[in-house]
Amino acid sequence: QLSGTFYSSSCPSALSTIKSAVSSAVSSEARMGASLLRLHFHDCFVNGCDGSILLDDTANFTGEKNAAPNANSVRGFDVIDTIKSQLESKCPGVVSCADIVAVAARDSVVALGGSSWTVLLGRRDSTTASQSAANANIPAPTLSLSGLISAFSNKGFTAKEMVALSGSHTIGQARCTVFRARLYNENNINATFATSLKASCPSSGGDNNLSPLDTTSPTSFDNAYFKNLQIQKGLLHSDQQLFSGGSTDAQVNAYSGNAATFKTDFANAMVKMGNLSPLTGSNGQIRKNCRRVN
Numbered sequence: 001q002l003s004g005t006f007y008s009s010s011c012p013s014a015l016s017t018i019k020s021a022v023s024s025a026v027s028s029e030a031r032m033g034a035s036l037l038r039l040h041f042h043d044c045f046v047n048g049c050d051g052s053i054l055l056d057d058t059a060n061f062t063g064e065k066n067a068a069p070n071a072n073s074v075r076g077f078d079v080i081d082t083i084k085s086q087l088e089s090k091c092p093g094v095v096s097c098a099d100i101v102a103v104a105a106r107d108s109v110v111a112l113g114g115s116s117w118t119v120l121l122g123r124r125d126s127t128t129a130s131q132s133a134a135n136a137n138i139p140a141p142t143l144s145l146s147g148l149i150s151a152f153s154n155k156g157f158t159a160k161e162m163v164a165l166s167g168s169h170t171i172g173q174a175r176c177t178v179f180r181a182r183l184y185n186e187n188n189i190n191a192t193f194a195t196s197l198k199a200s201c202p203s204s205g206g207d208n209n210l211s212p213l214d215t216t217s218p219t220s221f222d223n224a225y226f227k228n229l230q231i232q233k234g235l236l237h238s239d240q241q242l243f244s245g246g247s248t249d250a251q252v253n254a255y256s257g258n259a260a261t262f263k264t265d266f267a268n269a270m271v272k273m274g275n276l277s278p279l280t281g282s283n284g285q286i287r288k289n290c291r292r293v294n
């Protein structure tokens with residue numbers, strides 16, 4: 001139902017406009033590429049890729065921005081706003097916020113060295129958002145391997161696709177508060193790695209201090225994340241679960257040994273993620289401002 005050429009006559013410069021804005025944001029701050037990728041994930045896993053995560057809370061509306069997985073964590077909203085205002089001047093009322101997020105995620109991965117994919121377009125924007133669905137559907141870093149497999153299976157993904165998508169953690173940062181318990185309570189962590197992380201993530205305090213999810217190459221979309229898992233250098237509990245003597249060890253080994261396979265499988269899984277229940281036709285709307293309904 002979505003189509004790669006959806007804007008080719010209604011807004012021919014849509015894709016190039018998004019690409020330039022993402023390139024410039026990522027050259028000012030490489031981490032922004034990671035943040036934009038995550039924004040698309042957290043949009044799509046909550047009632048589909050409909051821009052719901054972009055809606056601001058108001059006095060009489062509670063959206064997803066303050067859900068537990070998003071609060072003080074998800075970022076990139078200003079970049080999306082900049083792109084939206086550029087597109088509203090070029091082609092008013094045409095390009096949805098949900099599509100901007102989907103294209104920005106792809107352009108971010110490419111800007112940091114990942115493989116490209118064709119983003120199918122034509123998603124429309126929601127007029128609602130669900131904090132409770134965000135809390136329920138976005139996987140937590142405390143999940144076990146079976147919990148991770150179920151969370152993705154609930155959205156139609158295989159365990160193999162879950163491993164590929166988790167390879168997103170080859171870029172970006174995480175706050176001390178989400179990995180502290182792993183540093184201080186777990187045994188399947190490289191001792192030198194744990195000691196060095198403890199310097200910026202004390203047993204109490206420093207909750208917002210950041211560490212890279214991929215200690216080797218946090219601004220390069222490569223397969224170093226999987227190599228780190230093999231030596232117990234996963235940052236999150238959930239990361240290390242993928243290589244912990246269970247059913248996904250073999251896939252981690254495969255991606256660790258073959259970066260090209262990882263990048264191809266990742267790109268294919270991203271197309272699938274981008275197809276999660278989009279609003280099309282006359283459902284939803286094209287927001288003028290991504291932060292509020294029209």
Ligand code: HEM
Binds near residue numbers: 036168175
């Ligand atoms: C497998 C289950 C997953 C869990 C449990 C998980 C959890 C997390 C957590 C806890 C953080 C750090 C948040 C913070 O410090 O506030 C994070 C960051 C990140 N996640 Fe995931 N994630 C998962 C899958 C994914 C997927 C599927 C994607 C993308 C397709 C993704 C992309 C990212 C990126 C790029 C960052 C870094 C963001 C930044 O630096 O701004 N994650 N994730």
Ligand SMILES: [Ca+2]
Binds near residue numbers: 224
């Ligand atoms: Ca990397």
